Structure formats: C-alpha cells, structure tokens
Amino acid sequence: MTSQGDSWSKEQSCSVYGVHDWGLDYFSVNARGEVCARINGAETTQEVPLMDIVAGLEQRGHSMPVLLRIENILDKRISEINEAFARAIQRFDYCADYRGVFPIKVNQQCHVIEEITKFGRQYHHGLEAGSKAELIIAMSHLQDPEACIVCNGYKDAEFIQLGLHALSLGLRCFFVVETPSEIDVILEQSRLMGVEPLIGVRVKLSAKVEGHWYEDSGDRSLFGLSTIQLVDVVDQLRAANMLHCLQLMHFHIGSQIPNIRNIRASIQEACRYYIELAKEGAPLGYLDLGGGLAVDYTGASTNETHSKNYSLEEYCVDIVEAISESMNANDIAHPTIITESGRATIAYSSVLLFNVLDVSRFKANKLPAELPDASSDLTENIWHTLRSLNEKNVQECCNDAVHYREEIRQMFRQGQLELRELSLAENIYFEILQQSRVLLPKLKRVPPELQNLDESIADIYYGNFSLFQSLPDAWAIEQIFPVMPIHRLNEEPTNCAVIADITCDSDGKLDLFASEDREVRTLPLHDVLDGEEYYLGVFLVGAYQETLGDLHNLFGDTHVVSVRVGGEGQFEYVEEIQGDSIGDVLSYVEYNPKELYERFRISAEAAVNRGLITVSKRQQMLRTFRESLDGYTYFERDQ
Template sequence: ELEMLIPLARKLGVEPMIGLRSKMMVRSLGKWAGSSGDRAKFGLSITEILNIIELLKKEDMLHCAKLLHFHIGSQLSDIRKVKEAVSEAARLYAKLVQLDVPLEYLDIGGGLGIDYDGTSSTTDSSRNYSTEEYVADVVYGVKQICDLENVPHPNLVSESGRAITAHHSCVVTNIVGEIKNTGAKYDTSVTTGEHILVSNMRELTTAHDLHPQEKYNDAASFKQSAYEAFKLGILSLDEMAKLDTMYWQILSEIHSSIDRDSFVFQELEELEDMLASQYLCNFSIFQSAADTWAIGQVLPIVPISRLNEQPEVRCSIVDITCDSDGKLSKYIEGTEISDNIPMHTLRKGEHYHVGMFLTGAYQDVMGDMHNLFGRLTEVHIYCHDDEPGDFYIEEVVPGTAAEKVLETMQYNTDYMAKTVKKSIDREVRKGHIAPREGVRWTDYYEKCLAGTTYLKV
C-alpha cells in the first residue's frame, strides 16, 4: 500500500497522514481470537513496521506517520487481554516515538464487549468489566508506559462499534403458530387383536407406581420396537398412531411427576427439551439475527405481550423459513444458558409478540435474503419527555417488497404479472372464471408482489 501511496501523493502534490496497523503478539479469546497473533489477517509485524520507517525516511516522508493502530478482536470478554494489548501497543508507540517517528494518535481499535447474556463473565456473549473500567485501564495503561518511556501522551482513538450500536435496535415479531410433539390427539382405546406392543404401552400409561426412570426406559424401548416392527410391516398405521400418542402422554406424565429438588437422571432432565413446543415466529433468522445462526451468538429474548402474567410453558423459537437451521438454539435465563425459554400459552385469536434485543450491531447489515425473505419494516422511535409515553414515532420504513426481492434474484416481475393476467383473461374468455372474479385475482396477485415477504396475520 505504501508503495502505491508514495508516488500517488507526489503526483497529486499532497502530504498524506499515514497510519500503521500493528499485528499484536497478544492473542485474544473468543470467536474473534484470530484477529490477533501471528496468523492474523491484518497488521504489520515489528520487522515490517521498522522497514516502513526506513522507507519513509528514505522518501523524506517520516513526518507523515501520524497514527499507530491495533485491533485484537471483537467482543473482548476478558479485561486482562485488553490490558495486555494496551501495554504492548503503548510500548510499541513509545519506542517508535523514540525513533523520531512523530506519532500523534494511538488507535486502540474496537472490541469493547456487550454483556449479551447478563453474566458479567468471560463467556463469548459477555464481558467481565464495565465501560468505565475499560476506559480507565486503557488511559492509565497508556499514560503509565508513556511516562516511563518519557514520551508525549498520544491522542487516543477508539472504534468500539458494537458497544455503540448494539443497543439501538431490537426485533419485535409475532407468533404465528405452534409446533408441539404432544399436540396430536388420537383414539387409543382397545381394539380386538391389537399387537402386544400397543397393549404394553397402554399398560404403561396406568403404571403409576413405577419409578420415573424405569417408566421412561420402558416407554422408549416399546417405541423403538414399534418403529422396527412398522418398518417390517408388522404394525399398522392405526397401531403406530396409538403407540405414538400414548408415548408422548407417558413422557408428559413423567415430566410432571419429577421432583426437581431431588436427583434426576440425565434422560429425565432432557424431557423438558423434548416436550417443549416450538413457537413459529414471523421472521427470518438469516435476515434479522444472522449471528445466532452463523457463530452461535446469544441474544436476549423476552415476551412483549401479557407482561402482567407469569409464563407457564417452555418453548423454543423457530422462524418461517423452510430451512431447518432457522431456529434459535440457545436462550438466556437468569445467569444460565438454556435450550428453551419460558413463554405464555398461546390463546386462539389473540396476538402474542416477542422481542429480540441488542440486535443493533451487525445483524441488519449481515442479514441476507435466504428463502427470499427481505428486510423487516423498521420503526424509528425517539425518546422525548414532552410526548405521551415519553416517546414518538419519527418514521416508518416499509420492509422489502416481494417484487424487489424477486428482482434481486433476476426475476422480471412485470413480465410475471402480465403472464398471470393473460392466463386469467384466457380463463375468463372460456367462461371458467367470471370477469369480476378475474379482476379480483389479477389485483390480488399484483398486491402480493407489492406486499411484504412475511406473513400477514
């Protein structure tokens, strides 16, 4: 870059302000540890920096070197790594200044973490320090080394984008359906000549004196045997449906009977996850929470509706894409990370909303149109003490229209609309569709193209 910059600067007759990015020897922790260390993608080694200094001297441009920069990774969870990096960078800054490099700025990069999971720990989704502690350690660390080396204090620059932007937006979505293993109902009454596996499973439903673990083992064994028998054509569809219905009934009863204050076998602990419903949310993980899928980022999720009621069921969140990865797998619950989350029982005909928070960093720009789901509708809200509720809605930005998403994928929506209209007109002429009905269907198709890519409920 410098070999390109020097002749270009001379050609234009300008003196550039040159910054040098150092490849730090300290290695950070977490998902972005690769941003530092010998194999880091960016930055110059000490040897390369010294070679650049010699080149600038040779070109009589040493006075243009104004900034030293480093970045050891995003979402730094451990303040000790920050201190190490600051110490290394400050020492490098001081040594360069002593070599008559007129540095004025020390850019400490980004990395100021967000406590996504609320644990104030060194987990990948948290940090074990406050913003005040971070600032104090950076300033003190640089000042101490500069004073020891007897060099001027630099102007400090920070690029903590995540910490600045994460809190500025959230995603609010509605639940449009529920997927539950225990939801299907089927008549399990006795029939003449039924297979012994069906009879055994039925007897298990009334075996209330069995230990929960023994009951679970028997139920799992009967179900596996039934599965093998069905593949061999021994069990009928009716018998399999009965077995499946009774199996989930037994698991629900076992889960309800467990004393959670006593020792519980691991398989019984996992019943909670097996029985948890999946709440179908009207959004796309890949568009609105890409990091949860890509790197396992944990985001705070809470109900927005019925806040005056205690949640009574546990569930997981899945989106409306046709991708099995379109789900949230980890949830924050107190100081723990759980495989499901408490929610309220859904009521027929009543809207239920959930909020996903701290999505302001990267989620918007990293979201893609996987399964052709576009951007969500955005509502810009401003706080103001003089407004009712202390806020006002400044602007509503409609989400991506279906036709825009299709055009991105190289579809000609005008041609599509004309083709559909021709097909409808042809059916009208044949007398298969009434003229008024044909107009209604044409308008409906064009309205769908202009509308959102998400469900309207």
C-alpha cells in the same frame, strides 16, 4: 387470559428471561407485565411499553416483523462511553483526550449514522470507514474538525484521493496502513494532490484473545503489519521524508472480547510498539485500540463468548491506566486515545419484534381413562409405564418409554398395528416425557440423559421473521441474542419451546438461549391464545445484523421504525422505512416485476380465450397478482 397468571409475578419473569442482566438499565417490565424501554432523562425516567409502540405501528399499517430502533438508547450509549472515558482520564490525570469513532460497517443505515454524528458532536465522536463507500458516508456526515475519520481496509488511489479531499476540508482523516504496498499509493496521491496525509499503521499483536475469533487473533490475524513490515514502512516513510505524517498507531484484536485480561495484555503490548515507533522518530499522538468492547448478550458477566467479565467503567479505567503507566515510564507524551466500539455502541438500541404464527405441540392430547380392550401388549406396557411413573423411577420409566415406543413403531412399520393405536401410544409416550419433566426438579441428581429432556419435547413456535434476514449471526456463528415475550409477563410461561422462522429451512431456528449462567436449548413461552397475537422480541440486535442479512427464500428487509421518547414518556415515530415488497426482492434477483405481471396477464388472457375463466375472474386474479407484488414479503394476517 389464562388463570396461570394469578401466582406468577413479573419479577419471576424478569429472572427467567434475565432482563435486568442483559438489559442493563435500558429495559424493564411494568406492572402490566410488558417489556418497557427505559429512558433516563435529566430529571425523570420514562418507561415506554413496547406493546404501545407495536399498537401504534399496527395503526400506522406496519405489520410484523418490525425492527425497532430506540434513538434515546443510542444517544445514551454514546454518552456513557464518552463519559466513562472522561472519568478515567480525570482519575489518572491523563494528559490527552478520548475520541470515539463508530465503525460504519457495524450499522451503515443512514438514520443511525445521522444520529451518531449529530448527537456525538458534543463529544467529537467520529467514524471509521473500511471502504470507499463508507468513506463517502463519513465525509458527508462529519463536519467536526475535532472528530476523527479513521480509514481502515485496503485502499486504492481513489480511496486515498477521497481521504485527501476530506483532509483539505479540515477533517482529521487518517489512512491506516494495512499492508506496506499502500504506502506508495498514499505518497504518490499526496504528491499529485499537494496534500500531506495523516498516516496510521495497523500493528499485528501477538496477544491471543478468547471468544469467537480466537483462531484469527495473534500471529494468524488476517490484518495488520508484522514487525518486519512495520519497520519497512517506517523506513519507507523516512526515505520519503514523510515520517512526520505517521501520527497514529492502530490495532484491533477482534470483536466481542469477553475477557478483560486479554484487553489489558493487548494494550501493554501495543504500548511497547507505540513507544518504539516514537523512538524511531514518528510523532504519533493517537493510539487507536480498535473495537472489541463486548456486549453481555447472556447477562452472565462471565468470560464466555457471548458475555463479558467487565463493565464499561472497568474497560475505560484499564485502558487509561495501562497507557498512562507505559507512557510515563518512558517519558512519552500521553496519546489521544481512540476506540472503534461498534457493537457496544449500537447493539442495545434495536429490537426485532415479531408475532407467533403457529405452534407445533409435543404434548399429549387428552388420554382415555382406560385402554381400548384390543390394545397390543406393547401398548399395555407403555400405558403401565405411565401409570407407575413417580419421582423415584423417572429414569427407568423414560428408558422404558423410549424402548416401547420404538417397538410399537416397528410393529406399525410391519403392518401389525393400526394408525389409531400408534397415535394413542405416541400420546402416552409424550405424556410420560411431560410428566417426567415436571418431576425432574424434585430429583437430587438429574441423570445426564434426562438433562436434555426439555429439548426433545420442546414445542415449535413459528415466528414471523427470517433468521437469515434479521439475525444472520444466530445462524452463521451461533450468536446468542436475548429473546423473550414482550407482554404477558404476569403469567407463567409453561411451555418449553424452540422458535422456527418462516423460511422453511431447517437451519432457520432459534434454539440457543441464555438462562442464568448457562446456555440452554429451549425458551419458556406462554400458550398462544385464540384470537390474540403473541409478540416476541429479540434484543440487542443493533450491531452487524442489518446488512449482513440475506434474501434466503426471498424474505426481504423488515420494516424499520425509529422511535424517540420525550420527557413526558410520549414517543414519536421519527422514521418509518417500509420493508421490501415482493416486487423489490424479485428485482434484486434480476426479475422485472412489470415483465412478470405481463407474463401472468398473457396466461390469464389465454385462459379466458380457452373458456377456463371469465373476464371478471381474470381481473380479480390480476388484481391479486399486482397487490402481491406490492405487498410485504412476510406473513400478513387478513385485514
């Protein structure tokens, strides 16, 4: 262990990594300096160190990376959302219920849906389906007649038939009309099957929202009926004598809405549509607000894209209050409130765990006490710059260092300087930047060009994971996820780092992090110690990441392990899903592993015939080839 730990406390680590800000009550750090999952039971709170879970996983043969799901946290989120709505309903004497539905697209994994429907049953928590495949999942997992299935997305005849079957089985399955043309299909299938549909309409609100999806909100949103189309749909239903089937109004202004004001404004506008539809004679009864409840990935509690400026309690109170005020003013019965919160339900329960394979340092090696006699003037100059550096001349010294370094490189390019002297000069250059970085906090004002000093000397930590497979949103939309070591939090993290994945793609890196109330490009990390693994966790990754991931460089699905913590703090691996093998990923891109093996066998046999290898060497090669096909796609340490 390093000696740095002596003067550093876990509280300092908590503040550096913001655990208590983004982690809500679900994560903490124990006295050993390890991140724990915090499970609040009825009477006691259990803290389970993630390192204990990792140790158990490795004993069970699962090497890193692993996607860890903590079932208790998912259950807790479902309870918290439902109970926060129940409290708001009670507070405003609201005369109808809340019904949550989980949008399957946010995490379609079987075990997740099973848990949501099993645990959510006490709250009649339902599911939202955006395709036939998702509807099939919903129909086969929900048996609760009080829970809702909300069908969004484009629907063909088969989709409608499936939904009508669900209705016949007593499930409350709504078809939300996204385009006027869907009405004909719904009415025709309903006629043919003799089952009356439950119809919803998705309205397109004019309210714009802040956050990542700003451009897709308001009039330019891709989905939903314009006012003209809405009136058309009402007329079509009335003409078919089916207006009584219009029982739900839906809107969705986008995911991850950071500003509560946008949510309030959208509800007020939505209520206007609801009231007008009621005046048209539609019975309605359900108002579905879609998703949007944000996750505070940075923990900053602001209205920035990756944060949110409201609590769950405030969200529920604002919704219930706004709907009840609008309905009361128009003497309209309070509708059942549906929300389709995906991200906020599932994000917290998953953590991506991986080990660090290597570190590329941007730190000077040990410098000599004196410069060699034959050093060039430029090397003398950069050496002198280092010697004269102090807190009064940091800016000047950094400028000089950059200048001399470039001149020295130029001399090297022109053949006037040898490799060893270039290496010495580079070393001096990095020492100047490192020492300047330490001096920066002492300055009254940090000059703008030095504000990014950390970035230019950040070490590169190579993590055993694929960004494209496990954190696609970090790549595609620059999503910030909380990242931190899951142990050694009693030691000061002295290096500033970016994290590269193992795809060898220059985009495959994590270099955007949250620090206090701002976004930063580097993360403080510890030295990796010889012979010891260094484990990092990427938190709040339960939403959207699993199925959006792709096979870049043929890194496949990671192992996925679900853990349930018991009342005494003991935990059980309730599900272990083996990640893709190399053979699996090859078959996804149309190779046949058996055929690949046969091709390799033929080459090896030909080599035997040509006397290049022995038969026993051939056997050894074939064994390695077969084992590789069966092996994990990620880096595996020698056993």
